[in-house]
Amino acid sequence: MAALCRGRYRWKRINCFHVLTRNLTGKYDFDLVVVGGGSGGLACSKEAAQLGLKVAVLDYVEPSAKGTKWGLGGTCVNVGCIPKKLMHQAALLGTAVKDAKKYGWQISGPVCHDWVTMAEAVQNHVRSLNWGHRVQLQDKKVKYLNMNGSLLDQHTVKGLSKAGKETILTARNIVVTTGGRPRYPTNIPGAVEHGLTSDDIFWLKKSPGKTLVVGASYVALECAGFLTGVGMDTTVMVRSIALRGFDQQMAGLVTDYMEAYGTKFAWRSVPKRVDKLSSGALQVTWVDSLTGNEQKDTFDSVLWAVGRAPETKALGLDKLGVQLNKQTGKIVVGADESSSVPNIYAFGDIGEDRPELTPTAIKAGKLLARRLAGHSTELMNYDNVATTVFTPLEYGCVGLSEEEAEMRHGKDGIEVYHAFYKPLEFTVAERDASQCYLKVVCERAGDQKILGLHFTGPNAGEVTQGFALGFQCGATYSHLLQTVGIHPTCAEELTKVHITKRSGLDAMVTGC
Numbered sequence: 001m002a003a004l005c006r007g008r009y010r011w012k013r014i015n016c017f018h019v020l021t022r023n024l025t026g027k028y029d030f031d032l033v034v035v036g037g038g039s040g041g042l043a044c045s046k047e048a049a050q051l052g053l054k055v056a057v058l059d060y061v062e063p064s065a066k067g068t069k070w071g072l073g074g075t076c077v078n079v080g081c082i083p084k085k086l087m088h089q090a091a092l093l094g095t096a097v098k099d100a101k102k103y104g105w106q107i108s109g110p111v112c113h114d115w116v117t118m119a120e121a122v123q124n125h126v127r128s129l130n131w132g133h134r135v136q137l138q139d140k141k142v143k144y145l146n147m148n149g150s151l152l153d154q155h156t157v158k159g160l161s162k163a164g165k166e167t168i169l170t171a172r173n174i175v176v177t178t179g180g181r182p183r184y185p186t187n188i189p190g191a192v193e194h195g196l197t198s199d200d201i202f203w204l205k206k207s208p209g210k211t212l213v214v215g216a217s218y219v220a221l222e223c224a225g226f227l228t229g230v231g232m233d234t235t236v237m238v239r240s241i242a243l244r245g246f247d248q249q250m251a252g253l254v255t256d257y258m259e260a261y262g263t264k265f266a267w268r269s270v271p272k273r274v275d276k277l278s279s280g281a282l283q284v285t286w287v288d289s290l291t292g293n294e295q296k297d298t299f300d301s302v303l304w305a306v307g308r309a310p311e312t313k314a315l316g317l318d319k320l321g322v323q324l325n326k327q328t329g330k331i332v333v334g335a336d337e338s339s340s341v342p343n344i345y346a347f348g349d350i351g352e353d354r355p356e357l358t359p360t361a362i363k364a365g366k367l368l369a370r371r372l373a374g375h376s377t378e379l380m381n382y383d384n385v386a387t388t389v390f391t392p393l394e395y396g397c398v399g400l401s402e403e404e405a406e407m408r409h410g411k412d413g414i415e416v417y418h419a420f421y422k423p424l425e426f427t428v429a430e431r432d433a434s435q436c437y438l439k440v441v442c443e444r445a446g447d448q449k450i451l452g453l454h455f456t457g458p459n460a461g462e463v464t465q466g467f468a469l470g471f472q473c474g475a476t477y478s479h480l481l482q483t484v485g486i487h488p489t490c491a492e493e494l495t496k497v498h499i500t501k502r503s504g505l506d507a508m509v510t511g512c
């Protein structure tokens with residue numbers, strides 16, 4: 001069925017035609033139309049097409065306030081996980097170069113980092129991923145439209161191209177996976193005018209220079225970490241605590257390591273205004289909330305990492321009665337990712353109460369596609385999703401924080417096994433390992449089921465991923481002890497942990 005049209009008048013005619021057709025035949029242009037081609041939307045559309053459904057996906061990037069734009073693939077590919085992890089790697093290599101001398105590498109002269117070389121290489125890789133996604137959609141016979149989607153009714157999506165061309169698509173089911181975008185603070189003069197967000201940092205053509213990062217969660221600490229690592233003078237402005245929601249002992253180790261690594265922290269500080277000086281430098285005024293004193297400093301860049309917000313307004317969801325959470329603006333969804341309106345589904349970052357992580361969006365998308373295709377009834381399990389913060393000292397965890405476990409089970413209801421360990425690779429390099437730590441939070445009674453597992457150290461993501469399987473299988477402390485370690489690794493320390501916090505004994509690992 002032809003659904004392409006240009007002017008508003010023609011669109012209305014075609015829209016009426018669709019409504020008529022649908023009522024008569026019960027048929028639609030597509031079995032599934034997905035609005036948003038990010039991690040979740042692409043996974044869902046490809047899986048559905050593979051299972052025989054006729055699928056279209058719309059993806060459209062509204063440029064950032066600074067004018068940054070990018071290609072197909074969503075946040076993770078373009079302005080999230082991928083460029084972030086590559087820049088984190090650039091920073092880790094800087095540390096490795098320092099270690100290398102101790103290991104006998106003869107490196108003459110100062111070792112400098114060139115932002116432009118790194119940024120170009122990262123951006124080229126991202127572009128190759130954009131291309132790869134387009135090819136995959138084509139191979140899997142998913143129709144891709146580079147259009148801004150909005151919903152006209154529970155079976156009809158309107159696509160609007162950059163040039164203003166409208167396309168109407170009807171579908172048996174519609175999936176909304178439009179993710180979120182970084183927020184700017186609302187009441188700080190100069191914030192938008194002079195500030196960057198994570199939508200810009202990975203696409204800068206030149207080095208950001210001396211940078212103030214405002215915020216203290218995943219995005220702020222990860223960005224501040226790689227900026228410090230590649231040689232930028234970097235300050236993190238924290239208004240309350242770091243890594244809210246994470247185990248706070250672990251959060252403290254992460255920020256302690258960063259401070260030792262060279263990142264500066266302005267604790268308990270709230271920005272007030274950003275002014276551009278005639279020199280071009282940005283003067284930031286902030287208030288130290290402990291003393292109430294106002295302070296000023298100048299920076300080359302200010303990066304706002306103060307959270308993300310969904311773009312639900314332009315989707316037309318309110319007119320259709322799709323229930324949104326008034327505070328967050330996210331779509332209220334059921335366990336099967338259904339919204340409050342039949343045939344409209346949502347998941348990923350746009351879904352209320354969903355983890356804002358790529359693997360959960362991908363898995364939820366695949367499972368939803370299988371259910372919509374009638375191939376399965378399996379629901380996504382959002383419990384106990386493992387995660388890693390890619391700070392200079394990485395932090396991986398799965399399950400409950402110690403605070404949360406204590407709240408649920410009582411202080412006497414849990415046993416915490418912990419260890420401070422020294423990664424072997426730190427020894428010859430003479431690196432300080434004070435923040436390399438792990439803890440396993442268990443139920444105290446019975447088999448001592450593991451409630452939470454936390455690890456700071458090199459390759460924390462790789463370490464945590466393996467243990468997440470055990471966790472998913474209901475591992476207990478004795479399972480952990482029955483597991484024979486791989487020597488010499490950091491991960492093996494988890495299989496040997498035996499000192500309880502309650503005992504007050506020294507948790508420092510000595511010897512093999």
Ligand code: FAD
Pocket residue numbers: 035036037038039040041058059060061062073074075076077079080081082084147148149150177178179180198219311314315347348349350355356357358359361390
């Ligand atoms: P997105 O990937 O955001 O995709 C939504 C897509 O829809 C976008 O392309 C958007 O432009 C498009 N869109 C929006 N509105 C419309 C519309 N009306 N019509 C058409 N298209 C539209 N997660 C991890 O698991 N690991 C990490 O290491 C990690 N690092 C991150 C680092 C940063 C700096 C950030 C910001 C995020 C990071 N995340 C990480 C989170 C991860 O990127 C997101 O959870 C994930 O991308 C969410 O996928 P999604 O499909 O819900 O949305």
Ligand code: NAP
Pocket residue numbers: 185214215216217218219220222238239240241242243244270271305306307308355356357387388389390
């Ligand atoms: P976030 O987790 O919502 O954290 C926002 C941070 O900004 C908090 O530290 C908050 O402080 C602070 N903040 C908010 N408003 C502020 C203001 N006006 N002034 C000063 N500080 C302010 O947001 P995020 O870091 O952008 O992360 C978003 C999501 O992306 C995460 O939940 C995560 O799921 C995903 N992500 C994942 C990874 C990964 O997997 N490695 C990496 C990056 C992002 P308070 O605590 O005081 O509120």
